[in-house]
Amino acid sequence: MYWEKEIETMPREKLEAMQVERLKATLRQAAKSPHYGRLYKETGFNPDDFKSLADVPKLPLTTKDDLRENWPYGFLAVPREELVRMHSSSGTTGRATVIFHTAGDLNAWTNLVARCMYMTGVRKSDVFQNMMTYGLFTGGLGFHYGAERIGCLVIPAGAGNSKRQIQLMQDFETTVIHIIPSYALHLYSVFEELKVDPRKDTKVKIAFVGAEPHTEKTRRKIEEFYGWKAFNSYGLSEMNGPGVAFECPCQNGLHIWEDSFLVEIIDPQTLQPVPDGEEGELVMTTLRREGMPILRYRTKDLTRILPGPCECGRTHRRIERFKGRTDDMMILKGVNIFPIQIEKKLMEIPGVGTNFQIVLERKGFNDEMIVKVEVAQEFFDGDLLKLERLQRRITEELKGDILITPKVELVEPGSLPKSEGKAVRVIDNRKD
Amino acid sequence: MIVHQISVFAENKPGQLARLTRILGKEKVNIRATTIATTATFGVINLIVDDPQKAIKAIKKDGMMVTTKEVIAVIIEDKPGGLDRLTQMLFKENINVNNAYGFVLDSWKTAVFVVEVDDIARAQKLIEKAGFKTLDDDALSAVEPFHYVKY
Known part of the structure; x- marks a missing residue:
């Protein structure tokens, strides 16, 4: 015993x-x-x-x-x-x-x-x-x-x-x-x-x-x-x-x-x-x-x-x-992730606007991270392919850093809540 | 001649197009043609309107992300083979079309084909050299589809 x-x-x-x-x-x-x-x-x-x-x-x-x-x-x-x-x-x-x-x-x-x-x-x-x-x-x-x-x-x-x-x-x-x-x-x-x-x-x-x-x-x-x-x-x-x-x-x-x-x-x-x-x-x-x-x-x-x-x-x-x-550490699939890591990476990528938001969802039995990213006004020239490339680049760069493949969504500038505190950045919808 | 197409970024979800048309309706901007290109989560709405400057101002004020792009609005014959004449010529000159859409001006007589290309100056020169007429913003604004101004 x-x-x-x-x-x-x-x-x-x-x-x-x-x-x-x-x-x-x-x-x-x-x-x-x-x-x-x-x-x-x-x-x-x-x-x-x-x-x-x-x-x-x-x-x-x-x-x-x-x-x-x-x-x-x-x-x-x-x-x-x-x-x-x-x-x-x-x-x-x-x-x-x-x-x-x-x-x-x-x-x-x-x-x-x-x-x-x-x-x-x-x-x-x-x-x-x-x-x-x-x-x-x-x-x-x-x-x-x-x-x-x-x-x-x-x-x-x-x-x-x-x-x-x-x-x-x-x-x-x-x-x-x-x-x-x-x-x-x-x-x-x-x-x-x-x-x-x-x-x-x-x-x-x-x-x-x-x-x-x-x-x-x-x-x-x-x-x-x-x-x-x-x-x-x-x-x-x-x-x-x-x-x-x-x-x-x-x-x-x-x-x-x-x-x-x-x-x-x-x-x-x-x-x-x-x-x-x-x-x-x-x-x-x-x-x-x-x-x-x-x-x-x-x-x-x-x-x-x-x-x-x-x-x-x-x-x-x-x-x-x-x-x-x-x-504000998040734990997803056993990996520890801080919103600051995502922020740091995003801000290095041209075309990314000022705000982003992380949404954690439980889809069936899988936890999933959705990263909503505002597109920079000056980056937008009407070209859809360029936007798709940006979306892919963000996904790849984040994956390389946090080891989890996030679902990246591009959103309009100003559509996300302004970050007044770090907690606003993360919405955890994971329930049982 | 060059036409200014308006491109608006929109998330792929219900209500986005309605938001845009509400803005334009309120400003009394007339939409000549529109296309939407989407991915799973976002898209781009392209518009040809009668008053691009007014439209952009109103869309920006509402907070949507908007930009203009120079495109060529080519007048073609509205009959079988009408568009083919233009595209064969573009192919022959090795001009790649990134995006295109059309609308009828006068049924069975004339239509407008809007093309987005990389080297717009060269394309325009070649198109006009081949005998096609193109429209500018003013002409497009004056056009009254289905009723009609002769060109």
Whole structure:
């Protein structure tokens, strides 16, 4: 039932004492990095002044902008030859944040993913089909290594190619899969097309759904369609990737591993901590990372701590399914996209007017991005072909940057609402 | 002679053409000919009107994106083979037609064929050299289709 019983069920008092010790070590380790070294010096902060968890609000916060400004090596606390792996938050130009791991970091990360998977019932005898993009994205390799640690037979299927996915499930009697929720919904139509009944014709019993925000309703739909147990997974590359927080068999909130991460929920405006049960922004500190320790990282994800113990016996607190974000990041097909990326690209293209709008739609089981772009007055000369070329160019350039093919619509100048705030730029019509 | 065609950008959705004709009707601009070219989400409405300057001013004021383009309005005979005489000549001279449309001036006698080409000066010279008459904005404005002014 437990991968590491002692840690997973550790009494809170003992767990918090462990956090203090690990945080002290982390603060000392962080001092070796150019970024935190400079910050400590500027603010006169001394890691030895840190005594208890009550001192945490005094520690500096870290944002994605800090990571970008210190790209690529400004957060490194070890010599570069100690690194064995890098990952990137999303494969986009200019906005990528890079995270490095030492062999020790990878080992700890792998253990956490194994702990999550074991918690849901995955065992050595299972066959795990990883239907995630491998590569810079952490969801592929993170789960791959975790499953191998448990001793599963791992099928590194990668993303896409629905018919082959189903064939692999049947041929090798897959029992556990890892899949993006919107793709899981889409895949069902392929099962129907092939006349394969996932309940009878496959042996799949567990699905990990993550990398994309989704509602409880979507999860229940996936479970209903397939007869699988679907478990919610939360992670972010800055905190390794998958393995940060995961549902236990109770499926009521995600246990966030407090032996490895210090967890806070803060008010995004005042930056002050809020009590358990109250909603706010999730802030996390790595407690075991040597290569690239990160202090009080603002995830921009909104959630709350579910008060009270969990029936499963684990003492690590649970966070609720995510409510949204404090910034304007969009997540589409597992890819993180900021409106600013689209804006930057659009403004480089001659013929594009001043305003644009992003509309996210759910068509059947597929999420789709529509980018409405105003045409510049001076560009229009009555030539339809020229407009079509512009439309194609915008589509190609955006695709190259955000890795998703948007549907580009050219609209009249002045027809879109003027951008007074960034939020106006994005209309998310995705519902269940 | 050169005619000014008006081109209006419009999203491909109901009401766009109605918006344009409402503007022109209110301004008492008479439409001589019109064509629409569309893609899935947008299109271009081309118009030949009696008073292009007035039309443009009104369309712009309403906020629609509009531009003018020089085109050649060629008078052809309204009978079988009438258009063919012109197009054969254009082909012979290797003149590519990007867009074209026509309207009848006097049934079974004369029609106007509007052509959009790349090298308008050269095309015009050749068309006139071949014996075709062309219209300018004023002549077009004076034309009263189906009733009639002799040319």
